[in-house]
Amino acid sequence: MDRAHLTDLYFAEARSKLIDLAAFLDRIDRSEGEDDFRLQSLRAALKELAAPKPDKAKAILLLLSDPTQQPVAEAGGKSATGAWPGF
């Protein structure tokens, strides 16, 4: 599928997600407090988004991933947060 057709198919959705993200960051900026590791990771990911290189989804997923290789001592809960606390 060529660029024009892909743009027809996905532009409105991408635009909507982009504005949601912008509004989220505005909301955060209006709030009291400091960025935690999740927001720090998200702001770093935005730079990947703007970088002129391919495989942006993979790069952002890796940026948000735990890069260590050894199993942790205990699970310490069941949920994931979406970003690596050691970022």
Add this chain to the structure above:
Amino acid sequence: MRYIEPHAHMVSRTTDDYTAMVTAGCRAICEPAFWAGFDRSSAQGFHDYFCQLTDYEPKRAAKFGLPHYSWLCLNPKEAENLALADEVLALLPSFLDRPNVLGIGEIGLNKNSRNEVTIFERHVELAVKHNQMILIHTPHLEDKWKGTRLIVDILRAHREIDPARVIIDHVEEHTVNLVLDAGFWAGITLYPQSKCTPARAIDMVEIYGAQRLWLNCACDWGQSDPLAVPKTALEMKQRGHSETAIDHLIYGNPLRFLSQNPKFRLPENH
């Protein structure tokens, strides 16, 4: 349209979902054992769950004309209690001969802990001992990349395992290559927020080819969509994929993988 839903937790869905899936063209459902949303307190709780997956749920699906298959295990979210996990592992062999059991799954890792790795390895050894196929859950979000690497390394250390009989599920853009390059099948899960969207799934199919990929919805008690696979098929059509290519991906591929177990058979008129 016809499709096989190779990963759905129907015990937490309503009968309306069965109706919708059959109406959309679903020809069979596979249900891996999973976490109930709370930790079970005894092996007897797992015994009852395995009975539900191998007895009650197939009968429930049959009311809608759907063949129902299952995979059995203890989910990695309940692997921290090694003593209980071993009790549950001891139960599994007595269920493996049941007619709808396809193998061991969904085993894997959740938070990549030492005990999770221990129980994953014990499941793998059990699968090898009983010549079972394996369905693997990879961790969520920030834990997925590390967990997928650990899982692939453990499996590759077991030279007796045929990668063609193992599917590693919930791959995303940063893990799909790890899985396919090691010779395993890869599952893409269409699940809001925490896994993959239809558009991204189609991207991966276009980039990596559909040879050893399947799509699934993994619908459960969370916000999830039992019709995610047929909806993705519609989006594939919008992207210009042929009816044949779509059928190959959402029906042919799961049929090809699952039919490695002779218990998996669809009625001839399917």
